[in-house]
Amino acid sequence: MMMPLAYYVGLSAIMFVLGIIGVLVRRNALVVFMSLELMFNAANLLFVAFSAYFQLLTGQIFVFFVMTVAAAEVAVGLALMVEIFRTKHSIDLDQMSEMKG
Amino acid sequence: MTADFATMLSAVFPEIGLVVLMVVVLGLDLLWRDERVRRLGWITAAGCLFLVVLSLVFALPPAEPLLIWGGMLRLDAAGFVFRIVFLLGAALTALFSLGQDDLQKHGEYYGLMLVSTLGMSLMASAADLIMLYLAIELTSIPLYVLAGFRFRDDKSVEAGIKYLLFGAMTSAVMLYGLSLLYGFSGTTQIAELAEQIDRHSVPVSLLVISLVLVLVGFGFKVSAVPFHFWAPDVYEGAPTPVAGYLSTASKAAGFAVLMRVILTGFWAVTPIWMDLIAGLAIVSMTVGNLLALTQTNIKRLLAYSSIAQAGYILVGVAAGTSFGMSGAVYYLMAYLLTNLVAFGVVSVVGQRVGSDDLSAYAGLSRRAPAVALILLISMLSLGGIPPFAGFVGKVLVFAAAVEAGRWWLALIGVINSIVALYYYLIVLKSAYLLRSEDEQKPLQLMAGWRVALLVCVTGVLVLGVVIAPWFEWAGKAGWALSIY
Amino acid sequence: MLADWLYIGIFLIISLFLPSVALIVAGILGPKKPNPVKNSTYECGVETFGESLTQFKVQYYLYALVFLVFDVEAIFLYPWAVAYQVQTVFYVVEAIIFVLILLFALWYAWRKGALEWV
Numbered sequence: 134m135m136m137p138l139a140y141y142v143g144l145s146a147i148m149f150v151l152g153i154i155g156v157l158v159r160r161n162a163l164v165v166f167m168s169l170e171l172m173f174n175a176a177n178l179l180f181v182a183f184s185a186y187f188q189l190l191t192g193q194i195f196v197f198f199v200m201t202v203a204a205a206e207v208a209v210g211l212a213l214m215v216e217i218f219r220t221k222h223s224i225d226l227d228q229m230s231e232m233k234g
Numbered sequence: 235m236t237a238d239f240a241t242m243l244s245a246v247f248p249e250i251g252l253v254v255l256m257v258v259v260l261g262l263d264l265l266w267r268d269e270r271v272r273r274l275g276w277i278t279a280a281g282c283l284f285l286v287v288l289s290l291v292f293a294l295p296p297a298e299p300l301l302i303w304g305g306m307l308r309l310d311a312a313g314f315v316f317r318i319v320f321l322l323g324a325a326l327t328a329l330f331s332l333g334q335d336d337l338q339k340h341g342e343y344y345g346l347m348l349v350s351t352l353g354m355s356l357m358a359s360a361a362d363l364i365m366l367y368l369a370i371e372l373t374s375i376p377l378y379v380l381a382g383f384r385f386r387d388d389k390s391v392e393a394g395i396k397y398l399l400f401g402a403m404t405s406a407v408m409l410y411g412l413s414l415l416y417g418f419s420g421t422t423q424i425a426e427l428a429e430q431i432d433r434h435s436v437p438v439s440l441l442v443i444s445l446v447l448v449l450v451g452f453g454f455k456v457s458a459v460p461f462h463f464w465a466p467d468v469y470e471g472a473p474t475p476v477a478g479y480l481s482t483a484s485k486a487a488g489f490a491v492l493m494r495v496i497l498t499g500f501w502a503v504t505p506i507w508m509d510l511i512a513g514l515a516i517v518s519m520t521v522g523n524l525l526a527l528t529q530t531n532i533k534r535l536l537a538y539s540s541i542a543q544a545g546y547i548l549v550g551v552a553a554g555t556s557f558g559m560s561g562a563v564y565y566l567m568a569y570l571l572t573n574l575v576a577f578g579v580v581s582v583v584g585q586r587v588g589s590d591d592l593s594a595y596a597g598l599s600r601r602a603p604a605v606a607l608i609l610l611i612s613m614l615s616l617g618g619i620p621p622f623a624g625f626v627g628k629v630l631v632f633a634a635a636v637e638a639g640r641w642w643l644a645l646i647g648v649i650n651s652i653v654a655l656y657y658y659l660i661v662l663k664s665a666y667l668l669r670s671e672d673e674q675k676p677l678q679l680m681a682g683w684r685v686a687l688l689v690c691v692t693g694v695l696v697l698g699v700v701i702a703p704w705f706e707w708a709g710k711a712g713w714a715l716s717i718y
Numbered sequence: 719m720l721a722d723w724l725y726i727g728i729f730l731i732i733s734l735f736l737p738s739v740a741l742i743v744a745g746i747l748g749p750k751k752p753n754p755v756k757n758s759t760y761e762c763g764v765e766t767f768g769e770s771l772t773q774f775k776v777q778y779y780l781y782a783l784v785f786l787v788f789d790v791e792a793i794f795l796y797p798w799a800v801a802y803q804v805q806t807v808f809y810v811v812e813a814i815i816f817v818l819i820l821l822f823a824l825w826y827a828w829r830k831g832a833l834e835w836v
Binding site: 142145149152153156162165166169172173175176177179180182183186187189191192194195198199202205206209210213214216217220221226229 | 414421
Binding site: 253257260261264 | 819822825826829830
């Protein structure tokens, strides 16, 4: 017996909103990254749920690609953060204000 | 229509070529490891020009758009024109990067630029949501690295991380929109989206939600207000050639996918997206121009100017007609050359004078008359003064808006263009009227810079005077975008 | 369907109930004779020395990042391997190109010194 599609959509909407709130509210770059992952995974959940609903594989293929892309993005992000931590000894986003205007 | 294997293979020759070129550049970087790596910039530029030739020979679009590689890509005039635009942009950027040892001594700088160009090229021809998303990320991720490439420079790293955070967030929002679209239609084919959405009788409100989510992602790529916050900081912090590349090629790629997806995918809600885009156009033009007025750093000024330019191009898109798309494509071609030359001059002055401040331009007309003249041409073209390319672009997009019955949009655009002239003239004022004590010291230009500046300026003049052949291509591209 | 949920609920209640009962009963029955040694922070083995938040070398992150990317790329070989029965030469060539690109990246990382521990 399958769970109704609406449950998945609801859960993914909650995850997505939590992710957005996390990105907007939290100031620690690492936590912001985690929130971003939450947003990506909300979309992934939708893809998989719809994929099962339509009995199509395309959604699952999409998820594969999203996962790898997210990994690459995080790799770049962490590298930049290590770099910024070297000079500033903090990854607080509010302290990144070299440029204004 | 489907194609046979040989056609499909020859259609992606330029893309395969980009991968090969990247491997060659990275490989040479590893094998040489000495002074010779400075030649990589020339190799990249020459390779890109060779790929332009390759795509003229092998990847000419057929009369009817053709789906290739299992519906992943679409072989049509739009993808073709944009690909050439991107390759030219990459070649010119590679030339402008010469002479900057912290960039050109690293082979991965050019490698990343080529990967990003590959992504843009795929973006412009993507016909499937999976391909679209992958291409967007393939474009963005190398650009995040490029923006933060001077990793010993705090500003550059900060630019990189800001670009990455904004980019990742908007792309996550866009991805959510795409997943909703997939849920409404059960297909990832952009051409089939509209039909399937119609068949499943999806409520308009839900469709509009996914439209807005998707527009967030595209709005970021084209740096339209209110998704523009990253642009000034990133342009200021990133190495100048990279900023030029970001503001032109990356923006053009964003417009390519924007036009492709909303025209075909959101066909069912056409009036709504037209209004949304018109709104984006108005705020982008107005906010961009007003904020540009007070800038003293030329890179920030150009960043706000590029936000405003995105607004003008959106006017063409908001017309929603084939003519409007053609105008936008023409504008993008003109804008690529104009803005690249502007950033080229900034890069030259930044290298030789050591500052991106407007005051660094004082006395430029006496130190380097040719560079000052090039700056004059690019600023006037950005301001939309005939006989330069920017003028033709503006006429086309505003005419498209009037033709589509949105004369008020064109009116706001014209008023904005007049406001914008003010700050373009301020730049020229410091270059031509202000004096400085360094006037006797001429600026030394590297051969690569000369070539790139000359090509750009010639292009700006040619696009502004000889309109017909280019407009024919822009027209074909616009037509290809508006049918499916 | 509902019965399945019921089982989960029952397990949940039991699993919350047992440990909390054990803790509460121990708290009630156990004798309480506090002294400074007992109240001090308790840790197994030898006493700690130095900062517990030591810095890792940046090299460590480099390894982790390289590993992360290569690890995830392996995802694409799974569907390929599953579909092995129906593959033509074309698919095999495609996979070989894919692996070659990854190998090139590995070679690049190696030559650039990303895999060396300094």
